[in-house]
Amino acid sequence: MRLVIANRGEIARRILRAGRARGFEVAVVSTPGDAGSPVRREADAVLEVDSFLDGAAIVEAALRWRARLLHPGYGYLSENAGFARAVEEAGIGFVGPTPENMLALGGKESAKAVARACSVPVLEALLSGELAALPPAAWQDALAGRGILAPYLVKASGGGGGRGMRVVEEPAGLPDAVLRASREALASFGDGTVFVERLLRSPRHLEIQVFGDGRGGGVFLGERECSLQRRHQKVLEEAPSSVADPALREAMGRAALALVRHTAYRGAGTVEFLLDEAGAFHFLEMNTRLQVEHPVTELAYGVDLVLAQLDLAMGGWPATLGDPAVFAVPAPTGVALEARVLAEDPRNGFLPTPGPLRVYVEPSGPGVRVDSGVTQGGRVDAGFDSMIAKLVAWGPDRASAVARLAAALEDFTVLGCTTNLPFLQAVARSGDFLAGRESTGWIQEHLADLNAPLLPAACLAFFRSTAFREALSMAFRGAGAAAPGPAARFKAQAGCPELRTGGAQEKEVFHLEGGPVLFTLRGPALRRMLDGPVAPGERGPGLARALAAAGETDPALPFRACRLEGAGMAVAVFGETLVLEDPSADLARPRVQAAAGGGVNAPMAGRILECLVARGDEVEQGQLMFVLESMKMQFEITAPRAGTVAEVCVEVGQALQGPETVAVLA
Structure with missing residues (x-):
């Protein structure tokens, strides 16, 4: 059996291990810009294409290699129905949901419609078609008519990971937020569709792992708590949640499986909910793919989700998951926590910090697992996301799991580029976290304490x-x-x-x-x-x-x-x-002459997406001058003070190798 992995980094290495466990030959899709990736050396073959988003080239390369199965991992084309259809029409088994599943559930808007049809509670929203049909001046009234008042949340219909999302505090900011969220979503997922929904300030984020048989049956494997987030991106996850009692677990499980039955869902998926202060849950979205945080479910429930995906793709139901025709509430065996080790600087606004990995040492020991996509001597490239590794710790109870996580974080060493390891260590030591008091707004509320020095x-x-x-x-x-x-x-x-x-x-x-x-x-x-x-x-x-x-x-x-x-x-x-x-x-050390009049600097390596000023322009303090893309995120570079643009040092499309001067103000 020949398996192609259409992804990179830690998830490609994770799938490679599972494929080898099944005795498969495994090829990995890669690009010239990712030539240093360890998975290229570890796979049986490398199928090089120009982009991880070039579905046609990936299918053609897989056919030439005579692949029988293709696993998309997560991100990139993993939730692209057109790509899944092209793979299957080429006679290659797609390790994931059907194209029809993705069309029904992969987009947040279509998934809301399915959830309503299944009587699952859903947050009110003004959908993309309604946004397009109304002039921007009418959006506020349309939202108010549905009981949605500021602040709002603008969201990309496709994709995830916090990309294509904007919090809007006042109605006047909606048009610009919709425009910029749409551009970011288009750049990240190839789909610029966005909508606006009610913002819950500090809910808890719980999600249900499901696995469907493709015929209407399926199982759920408990919940994961994903409330610790920054910029709508998850930082630390755990299974099971410390606040989910058996009644809530069963109710969310039944709601999630209602979507599985309604769509005859196939394979692994995650149904996400927000839990409000009153304890009521609201459907958020469904991820029609393997989730980044799947290891905590694996350790808490004793399953291997990637092996289960491969077994289903080969035509058999994974026996380890139980009977898909019988509803059952699973019982976790212990607690698992996952911390995402990222190349970013929490003490500098979580800016990406691509760079070399001069020292890279992973922790080990009982109950400790590391899924990584790097090795010492490599580098974290600005052209990809900021994930370095996922550190997972298991314990028979939450206290022991947290203790193992904290000790493993302290033993994890990454030197050469700035990482969030000290920040994660501070989270793991926090009294609120130890007590399970967390929400999607908790990190922002405690940012100063979390970024304080760890050392006396x-x-x-x-x-x-x-x-x-x-x-x-x-x-x-x-x-x-x-x-x-x-x-x-x-x-x-x-x-x-x-x-x-x-x-x-x-x-x-x-x-x-x-x-x-x-x-x-x-x-x-x-x-x-x-x-x-x-x-x-x-x-x-x-x-x-x-x-x-x-x-x-x-x-x-x-x-x-x-x-x-x-x-x-x-x-x-x-x-x-x-x-x-x-x-x-x-x-x-060479002495650097400061730019006359004061430079405007890009904070990190990346690519210039927009240049909104020209030489001679007058700018006000805080005025948007450039938009920079780095590690799949977009960052706005604003004027540090009022002045006249004396020089523009970059152009659209230009790649920056690090913090550089992009303009000079007189």
Whole structure:
């Protein structure tokens, strides 16, 4: 049996493992821009095309390779009915729902109609056809007539992942939000259709995993909690939900299976609901594909959803899923949590941070699973999404699962590009999260606390000190640690590097050992740092272990570090990632002349989608000047102050390799 995977990254590697478990030959679709992807080396064959969205080229390549099955993963063409039909018309089995299923349920608007037909509660909305039929000035009245008042939520009918979505606080902002959401949806999914619905400020987001037999039967595999989100994109998921009692679980399961029966749904799908403050659930949408967060269902319910997909595609019902003709409420065996490790900077507005993976070390241990699409030495490319890996932790109860997740997050090291690992660590330590108090608005409400430093002040001061940075810089060069005085210098040359962080007091002495990536810190200065004051929120799992070991005769602190481009050094310690300046690089650093009048800078690598100004234009502070696409998201670059555009440095379609000046204001 020959299987083609029409996707990339961690999901392609996940499907590859399942295909190998079934004894298949497996080919992966790829593009020249993804030439460094590990899955290309791991697959039996690589079918190269120009784009993951070029369905015709993918089908042609699969035919040439004589494929029997094609798995689309998620994203890209996974919910494209035309692509699914083309695959099946070519005589290749499509591992997913039928084209008819996608047409009925894959679009949010059509799915709302099906849900209403099945008597499932649905949020009121002004649909795309109604938006198009009315002038923008009439939208507010039309929405009010359905009981929908500001704030509104503009949503793409197709696709997901927060793309093509805009929150609109006032009616006057609707036309622009609809236009920009439509453009983003078109760029991401090839479908610019959008609609407007009622916004629930801080609901809980619960979803039901279903699996249909294609004849009206099917099963549901409990719920997943996906309430922890930023920009409508999920950050951390769990199964089962901490708030779903048996009655709610059964009610949502019956509602989800009503859609499966009505459409004779085939294969894996996810029916998503919003839970309001009164505890009532409302149908949100259905994802007619495998979901990013499917691993938590697999670990909580002891199933393999990808193997089940392959079994169904080969003509057999997966025995592990139970009888599709009998309704049953599944019982979870433990709790599973998934954290999405992303190349983004939560402390800088969650901006994407593509870049090299100079150090990449995954955690391991009982109850820990990592699905990743990268390896050390690779890079996160601005042309793709920001996903690096999914870290999944299982425990017999929620407390043990959370503890395992926090410890695994602390052991996860990614250096070279900024990631959300410290942010995830802060979420996992939060008292609200431990108690299950969360909603779709919780992250935004607690953003300042979640982005605060994880390390106590004494630890931060030590690692940022000139003495430590000098020692680390010299260790990278293999020169030992800098040390004052002939005796200390002799010790360094003899392989016993030591450094005094100030004065000659014995308590300030530390020793730095190891390299080139894994280092160990020892000495009295370490004990002094560990004995410093620690606030309750600063005491993470690793720091607690280090404090417990501080009574040892010679406590040791292992950490990972690497050089960055230019004058930077990165250190991963206690779950925090620190970017430090190399004091030895000061003299070699080139001096950059600031742009006359002040530059307008793009915040990250990406591609210029829109240029809305020209030389000589007068702009006001906050005026939109450029639209940048990076990692499948669109970002607006606005004027930092009022002024005259003295120079436009970019053009539409231009690719930026990093933060660059896009215009100069006089």
